[in-house]
Amino acid sequence: MSVPENIAQALTRGTHIPYVLLIFEAEEFCKLVMDESLMDHVTRVQSMYPSHTICYLTNRLTAYINKREQENYKNPGNPSGWKRPPVEQMLSKLTTHFVGVHSRLCTDEAELAEHVVGLTSSLASCQFRKKLTRLSVNANNGTLIPKDADRFLIKKSIWLKALIAIPKVQPRSAIAIWKKYPTMKSLLSVYMDPSKSEREKEFLLENLKTEGVVGDNRRLGEICSKRVYRILMAQHGTTKTDDVENGADFFNRQSQ
Template identity: 30%
Template sequence: MQQASQAVDAEGDAPQHEDVPYVLLYIMGEELVALLEKDTLENVLARVAAAHPGHTLGMLIEGLHSYLKRRQNADYRRLGPGGGGFNAAGYEEVLARLVVDQPGVRHRCVADAAAAADHVSQLTKALATQPFKVQDSFLHQFGGSGKGTANVRATLARYPLRSRALEPWYHALSYVVDIAPGQAHSIVSQHPSLGQLMAIYADPSKSQREKENLVADLKPPGGTQRVGPKASQRLFALFTATDPLLPLGDLGFNG
C-alpha cells in the first residue's frame, strides 16, 4: 500500500509518497472455502509472502459467515438432519487455527462490501499515521511530546506548523540547548521529521562540516536570528552520538 506523508518537501507543498510494507488480500467467503477445500490456502499465502518480502500480510474476507450459513442450510434442507451435509463449524475452526498457525497474517471478516470499504479506509488511515506515532513514541522518551514552555506554545500559536503531526518533533527540538522555539520551528519547517534529518546526517556524500552546519543558516518565521553554528553542531552531536553512557546533558539536551 502507499501512503501520502504529512511531511512536505523543502520548497513547498507537494506531499511525499512512500510505500508502506503492508499487503491486503481481499477475498470472498466462498473463495476462501474453496481454497480450504482444495487445501491450497497456505500455498496462496506463501506465494504472496514470497512476492512481497518484508511486508505484513492482511486478509480481508467478505461474507464468510453468511456463506457458511447459506451453504449449511441448503444442505440441511436437501439432506435432512444427520444427512452428512456441509458443516460450517469445521470451517470456523480452520479459521481459528489460521490465527495460530499463521501469526504473521492478519485477517478480518466483514459482512458486506460496505463494511469492507470501511475497513480499507480505516486501515489506510492507520497505516498513514503510524510513522508519526512511532516518531511521537521515540520523542516522548526525551520529553519532546509535551506542551513545553510558554514561549514554545506562543511560537506555535503565532506560527502554526503545516501539520499537527509535526508538533512532537518541534517540541523535542525546543528542548535542545541553544535552540529557541522559533529556531526549532525553522528546523521543523525545513526538515519535517527526525528520519529525514537523520538520513542527511547519515549521507556519505556530505562532509562532516556540511552535516555539522546543516541547520546553521535557518531563520525562524518573522525573525532574523539564525540557528547558528553552535546550536547546529550541538544538534548534530546529539543525534549522531555513539556512546550510550554519555549523559544527554553533555550533548546539550534539557530533558
C-alpha cells in the first residue's frame, strides 16, 4: 500500500504537537488546592510552555474527597483537621482565568489510561486532518445557516456557529444568547459560578428575547436554556444530545 507523500514526509521528520498533559493523584492535587498554589503552578507551566495546550488530569479525585469526608464524619475529633478543598472552584478557574488550560477527572486508573491512549491517538492523527479553527463548526463556512438568519453576522462569529451547532438551537436563539454573552468564556463563567445552583444555571437563558423577522419577539424558553447548559457542561462525550432534556449525563440528580 502506498503512503501519500505529505504523510510519509511527516512520519519521517516527526511532528511536534504543543500539548502538555499533567497527571496528579488525588492527594497531590488537593494539596495544591489547599495550599492555594494551583494558580501559581499553572502560571509556571504556561511560562515554560507558552504556546502549548495544558491539561490537568486527576485520578480518583472525587472518591478521595468523599473518603476523607466520611472519615471526618465518623471521627469528628480527627486531629488531622482535614477540610474539603474547593476543588470545584479551582477547576472552574482553570477555564475562566486561563486560555488553553483544561482539566479532566478520571474515576480510576483504567479510565486514566483510556484517556491517555485516546488523547495520544487523536494528537497523532490530527496532523493529517484538514486544518480547522478551534471549533469544527467553522468548517461549513456558514453554508448550513438558514436563510432567515443574519448570515453575515453568524459567518463572522465562531461562537455563534458553535451555538447553532447545538441540536434544536435556532439561529435567532443563538443570536439572543450571543448578545447577552458575546463569548463562550463569558457564558461559561456564569455556568461555573459555585454560588449559583444548578437550577439557576439551567434556566439562566430562558428569559432572553429572540428577534423574529416580522417582529414576533419571543422568550428563549426553558427547554432551549436547559439544552444549551447541559450540552456545554456535559461530562461525557458519549452522551447523545437528544437525551440531555431527559436528564442524561450527571444532570439526572434533582436540581437544587
